[in-house]
Amino acid sequence: MNVRINTDTWFIFSILFIGTLALFIFAYIAIPYLIRKKNLNRIKYRYNRKINNYRRLEIKYSEIEIVGLQKSNQKLQIDAKNELHKIMQSDLKNANLSAFFLNFEKLYPLFSQSLLKIIPDITANELKLCTLIRLNLSSKEVSQLLNITPESVNKARYRLRKKIGLNSKEDLFEFFLNI
16 A cells, blocks of 8 residues: 655645644634733723722712701701891800801801911901801891991901092902802
């Protein structure tokens, strides 16, 4: 049995064998790499989605908290104005007024501190006047609360405006709102 293999056939066969072997080796290396890459991309996508959901929830809860704080702040402001009107109608103004100023400090905790930074030499009476101006009370209402005349309130406003450095066209109420 004398089998002769043609060299051309043998060459083609060896090229096909080497090509198939190279293809299997390539597939053996490339397929797991592509699967790992796909899994990593899927994990990154899930992680980013969780982070985005977490941020969205965080923003939502902070907005809910802000709305709740705004509602409670409005309620406190309404309560403060009602308390102020009760003080104006009562006979024991001095005792109730000091309690009112304490409640005002709870409502606007940074108001006095920032006012002291702007005007370091402010007196206690001027601070009370600033507080009442911050509540947008008229000169008549302020005079009733502090037991002084409306003209004295206007003079005190003028002196306060001069101390702050505001001209007559600028509004004190607007200035105190921005503090």
